[in-house]
Structures are given as C-alpha cells and as structure tokens.
Amino acid sequence: xxxxxxxxxxCEELAFDxxxxxxxxxxxxxxxxxxxxxxxxxxxxxxxxxxxxLPVGILxxxxxxxxxxxxxxxxxxxxxxxxxxxELALDNHLEGIDGFVFPSICxxxxxLSGMFRFLKKGKFVKYLDFPQNFQxxxxxxxxxxxxxxxxxxxxxxxxxxxxxxxxxxSISLFNKNRKLxxxxxxxxxxxxxxxxxxxxxHIVRAGYVIPVEEHNEILEQILVHIRQNIGEPVDKIKVxxxxxxxxxxPVGLIKTIEMxxxxxxxxxxxxxxxxxxxxIDSSSKQPLNxxxxxxxxxxxxxxxxxxxxxxxxGRLIKLMKERKADGIIFAAPSFCDPxxxxxxxxxxxxxxxxxxxxxxLFSENTGQFKVIKEQVGTFSDSIKLWD
Ligand code: SF4
Numbered sequence: 001x002x003x004x005x006x007x008x009x010x011c012e013e014l015a016f017d018x019x020x021x022x023x024x025x026x027x028x029x030x031x032x033x034x035x036x037x038x039x040x041x042x043x044x045x046x047x048x049x050x051x052x053x054l055p056v057g058i059l060x061x062x063x064x065x066x067x068x069x070x071x072x073x074x075x076x077x078x079x080x081x082x083x084x085x086x087e088l089a090l091d092n093h094l095e096g097i098d099g100f101v102f103p104s105i106c107x108x109x110x111x112l113s114g115m116f117r118f119l120k121k122g123k124f125v126k127y128l129d130f131p132q133n134f135q136x137x138x139x140x141x142x143x144x145x146x147x148x149x150x151x152x153x154x155x156x157x158x159x160x161x162x163x164x165x166x167x168x169x170s171i172s173l174f175n176k177n178r179k180l181x182x183x184x185x186x187x188x189x190x191x192x193x194x195x196x197x198x199x200x201x202h203i204v205r206a207g208y209v210i211p212v213e214e215h216n217e218i219l220e221q222i223l224v225h226i227r228q229n230i231g232e233p234v235d236k237i238k239v240x241x242x243x244x245x246x247x248x249x250p251v252g253l254i255k256t257i258e259m260x261x262x263x264x265x266x267x268x269x270x271x272x273x274x275x276x277x278x279x280i281d282s283s284s285k286q287p288l289n290x291x292x293x294x295x296x297x298x299x300x301x302x303x304x305x306x307x308x309x310x311x312x313x314g315r316l317i318k319l320m321k322e323r324k325a326d327g328i329i330f331a332a333p334s335f336c337d338p339x340x341x342x343x344x345x346x347x348x349x350x351x352x353x354x355x356x357x358x359x360x361l362f363s364e365n366t367g368q369f370k371v372i373k374e375q376v377g378t379f380s381d382s383i384k385l386w387d
Pocket of ligand 1: 079080081082105106107108109246247333335336337338339
C-alpha cells in the first residue's frame, strides 16, 4: 500500500490539475462516456454517473491561474471565482467537457451560465434550479424535472439509457463516498493532528475530478493510515470555518489558519461532496424520487437553501457543539452576497449562545496571509489563555 504522503501528494496533483487530465483520459477509453462540468455548490452527481458520465467539479482557477481576459467579462465588485472559470474556458482548459451545469446559488452563477451559452461552450449549458418549496408533490416534482432535463441532454450526446438499476448503483457508490469522507472528519474531530486540514482539502477535492470508484479507493487507503495513532497533538483550539462554500479559499489560507493555532475540525469548503446528510435510498424503483427526497429532507444547511422551518443558525450552533469546537471563523469570499448576507444572522446566534468567532474576507487568489495569521493567532491565544 502507498504511504500517506504519496496518496496525499497524488490527490493534490489531481485536485489542482486545471486541465482535468484524469477525467479526459477516462473519457477517451469509451466513446459513450461523457464529461459533465458542474459549478458549486451542490449537484446530484449520481445522475451523471448513471448515464455513463463523469461529473467534473469546476471550482475556478484559484491562485494557480492568472486572470487576463476574465476581468473583461465582469465588473470589479463581484467575487473572483467566475473570472477564473471564464479564464479557464477561454484558454481551452475545459475542452472535451461535453456539458456544463450551473446549480442555482446566486446571480453571478446565473450570469456565468449565460456567458457559457454566449461563448458556445460544450454541447449543452444548463442552469439547474433547485426547489425552494420543500413539499414532495411541488418542489420535489420540480426537482425531478430538472434532473430529467440534465439526463435528457446527456442522452442526446451518448444515447445511453439510464435505468433504475444503474441509478441505484450510482447512488450507493456516492453513499459510500460520503460515508468515507465523514469518517475522515470524525477521526479528525478527536485527533486532528493525524491529517492536516489542507490534506483533507486535497483529498476531498480530488474526488471532484476522478471517477467515484477511484476516489472511494483513495479514501479507504487514507482511512487505513489515519485509523492508526499517528502524529503528535499540538496545543491548538478547534474551530469551524464557515462561508467558503462556493469560491474556494487558497490552500495557503487553510494552512495559515492551522499554523496560527487552530485545528479546523469542520468546514464548508467543498460542501457539495458532503451535501446530503446520511444515505440516500438505493433500492427504490423510482431512484430520482430518492434523490429528490434526499434533497428536500437530508440537505445540509447552506446560504443557498431556503430554510424557514429549520434555520441555519440553529444548525450551525448544533454542528459546533457536535464537533466540540472552541470557536468559529467566518471566512467568506469578497463580494459573496449569499455568504455575507447570512453573516449577521449567524453571528447574532453566536452572540446569543456565547460562542467566540472572528470574521474576514478572502479571494481565491489571495496571496498575503500575514494579517489573517495575526488575527487567527490572537483569536486562538485569547481562547487558550483566557477561556
Ligand atoms: S462566491 Fe458567492 S457570489 Fe460568487 S458565485 Fe459563489 S455564491 Fe455567488
């Protein structure tokens, strides 16, 4: 078996391969295979898998892609991620990806889908609306029709028939994927020194660009290593990092938080991979109903979900207690309306519950972390010394 360092280094390479080499290689082995690119946050990857496709997560260029043309497409006062994605598209990094799905989250993503249409990228561009009505016969039915739309687009490309059996198989593979990722988080909750938060980030992000079967194998190998008592604990506080669910923080930022005296035991960086809480029924004769019910009843909390009956502030406090964390770091992308509009609600809940928090903004290409390191270091020290 490979060493932990070897596996993590492979994951890092996969996670930041902006040419999506492994995905394109996978597609080249069979002419009915398709690649479907999807943007954050959540997309039901199971339907693409069942249609002989590989869902490819597109998360921007991060700090590895210089923006030259992307700025011409967007005004300055919006987040950075769409510029990175446009830059990738214009520089042909996304060639070979057959279709693009833009899950509804904000106007920026909606406009980005329009840009892709305008640029004639891929064989289809789908803006995927999620229901904001959580009754199965209304929102659930609507969501099924949205998923059917994507399946229809894929079938027009590869003519592969999607059966209930195939969908159930795909659902079970992604159930397993989430369970393995959750085990990694659970181990880190008690022993975060066994794997850094940046390592976890690379491991989970690799799963965005490779077949789920391969990712499950990687996760199983990682778990063999970290179930053992490896590494040495360091005197750090445990924190949740919230707000980075769409545009991704640079890995340097994640490392900075941990180097400044915190163990990140929970985050929403790659939330789509952990969106559904628990298993989805993989034995139904109507698997799209199972996916729809899971979305309506088992979604995590997020700024993109209307949650009047189960408010996110209550769920955040609950999560904080479950993870036995000492505080929360609100880290949102600059100009991210969904994240920033939620901050006052979430921070009021922290105040009401006597939970310590700090807050700052970032961009995917932020390169200077000194100020953040000092802020996080002070936060950590204040909890360690005076709590
Ligand atoms: S980072 Fe925020 S504002 Fe930008 S596309 Fe994502 S959700 Fe929208």
